Amino acid sequence: MTSNLAAVSYGVNLSPESLDAVRKVLADAGAEVSAESQTGDERFAVHTADVDVRLDSPDALSDLRRRVAGSALTGTDTALVPAGLRQAGRKLLIMDVDSTLIQQEVIELLAAYAGKREEVAAVTEAAMRGELDFAQSLHARVAVLAGLPAAVVDSVREEVRLSLGAAELVAAFKKAGHVVAVVSGGFNQILGPIAGELGLDYWIANELEIVDGALTGKVLGAVIDRAAKEKYLRQWAAAEGIDLEHTIAVGDGANDLDMLGAAGIGVAFNAKPAVRAVADAAINMPYLDAVRHIANV
Numbered sequence: 568m569t570s571n572l573a574a575v576s577y578g579v580n581l582s583p584e585s586l587d588a589v590r591k592v593l594a595d596a597g598a599e600v601s602a603e604s605q606t607g608d609e610r611f612a613v614h615t616a617d618v619d620v621r622l623d624s625p626d627a628l629s630d631l632r633r634r635v636a637g638s639a640l641t642g643t644d645t646a647l648v649p650a651g652l653r654q655a656g657r658k659l660l661i662m663d664v665d666s667t668l669i670q671q672e673v674i675e676l677l678a679a680y681a682g683k684r685e686e687v688a689a690v691t692e693a694a695m696r697g698e699l700d701f702a703q704s705l706h707a708r709v710a711v712l713a714g715l716p717a718a719v720v721d722s723v724r725e726e727v728r729l730s731l732g733a734a735e736l737v738a739a740f741k742k743a744g745h746v747v748a749v750v751s752g753g754f755n756q757i758l759g760p761i762a763g764e765l766g767l768d769y770w771i772a773n774e775l776e777i778v779d780g781a782l783t784g785k786v787l788g789a790v791i792d793r794a795a796k797e798k799y800l801r802q803w804a805a806a807e808g809i810d811l812e813h814t815i816a817v818g819d820g821a822n823d824l825d826m827l828g829a830a831g832i833g834v835a836f837n838a839k840p841a842v843r844a845v846a847d848a849a850i851n852m853p854y855l856d857a858v859r860h861i862a863n864v
Contacts, residue, residue, distance in 0.1 A: 570620055570628065570649070571617070571618070571651075572617075572619075572647050572648060572649060573615055573616070573617060573618065573647070573648045573653050573863070574589060574593065574600070574615070574616045574618050574645055574646075574647055575613065575614075575615050575645065575646045575648055576589055576613070576614045576615075576643060577611055577612065577614070577643070577644060577645075577646075577850075577857050577861075578612065578642045578643035578644055578852060579610070579611050579642050579852050580640070581607075581611070581612040581643055582642075582643070584640060585642075585643040588639070589638055592635050592637075592638045593620070593631075593635070595634075596620055597620060600616045600617070600618055601618075601619075602616065602617040603616040604616075610854055611857065613857070615860070617650070618647070628647070631647060632647050632847060635647060642852075644848070644849050644851055645848075646847070646861045647847075647848075648848070648861055648862070648863075649812070651813070652812060652831045652862065653862065653863035655810075655812075655813040657744060657809055657813065658740070658745045658809065658813050658815060658864070659745065659746040659747075659748065659807060659809045659814045660740050660746070660747050660748070660814075660858070661747075661748045661749065661750060661800050661815070661816050661817070661826065662747075662748070662750075662816070662818065663749070663750070663751065663752075663796075663817065663818035663819060663820070663823050663826075663836075664750075664751035664752075664761075664772065665751065665752070665753050666695075666819045666820070667730065667817055667818055667819050667823075668730060668749055668761070668855070669727050669730060670727075670728045670729070670730050672688070672691050673723060673727065673754060673757050674687055674691060674754075675687055676723045676726050676727070677712055677715070677719060678711055678712065680712075680715055680719045680722070680723075681711050681712055681715055683711040686711070687708045687711060690704050690707060691704070691708065694820070694821070695819065695820030695839050696820075696839050696840075696841060697820075697821030697824075697839075697841050701752060701792045701793060701822045702790040702792050705752060705773070705790055709775070709784055709786055710784040710785075711784070712775075712784050713782060713785075714781055714784070715782045716780060716781055717777045717780050717781060717782060719782075720757065720777075720782075723757060724756075724760060727757060727761070729761075730836075730855040731853045731854050731855065731856075732854040732855040732857070733765075733856070734765065735856045735859075736855050736856040736859050737765045737766070737767070739856070739859045739864050740862075740864055741766060746768045746769070746809065747765075747766075747767050747768055748767060748769035748799070748800075749762065749769075749770045750771055750772075750791060750795070750796045750799045750826070751770075751771070751772035751773075751791060752772070752773065752792065752822055754772050754775050754786075755772045755773065756774075756775055758770055758772045768803075768807075769799070769803045771791060771799060772791060773787075773788075773790060773791050774786060774787040774788060792822055793821070793822040793823065796822065796823060796825060796826040797826045797829045800814060800816060800829055800830060801829065811829060811830065811831060814829075814830040814831045814832075815830060815831060815832055815834065815861070816829070816830035816832075816833045816834065817833075817834045817836050817855075817858055818833075818834075818835070818838070818842070819835065819836050819837055819838040819842060820838070820839055821841060823842065824842060824845065827845075827846050828845070832847045832848060832861065833846045833848070834846060834850060834858060834861060835849040835850070836855060836858075837851060837853070848861060
């Protein structure tokens, strides 16, 4: 069968040599490349080309994506995006929060007030690499917060910084009439104000238990883990009447893998190697709004 794709190359060093390397891989696969165009700003450049190529299975597309990724020169990434997704009238963008929508890991910021930042950061890193069960690691990390005054949550909220381009990405999707959601292994007490400021359509995270003005070191209810992230992607897409093929998921850690795999395209944002290895596309620069060029928004 013939697949209609867009080859979207982007990066801080988008050179002619980079594009030639991508063109060669596509040509070797028998693809016809047409309608090339270029855009971007002073931060990064974007080059898009229409691609017609015969692919017999989803595995064939995955193989072509790997070959294209392997051809990339330093400072360049290329996403092969189904034309149907880019042309869809309504899309759903769903994102992880810590180290994706925002620059920090909130649990580490909280742990700093307990004098446990380095210890917790090591556990977080292992969990994001997929070496630890996420729910178990979360309970262990939150336990070190027991006894901290609830006011530290407000202090941490002031420390949080959106990733570069995050606000612009959300605004562009919303202006175009699309749906924006976030699902987080972090905490509602931090995410709630951010969701309100950005005007997100859907959001959910874990809930820190607070009793008598202090953190108990526990979370309430079921943990938002990798299975939950995929569940909410499917649930929110269905509620909006948006086909899964028209969804874009973005994350950086192992607990995002199910969500990335279920979406129409899964994007690894400055992600751990295990995530980059299986994601449909990768962004290896600090600008989250590169996602809008992948999705044609």
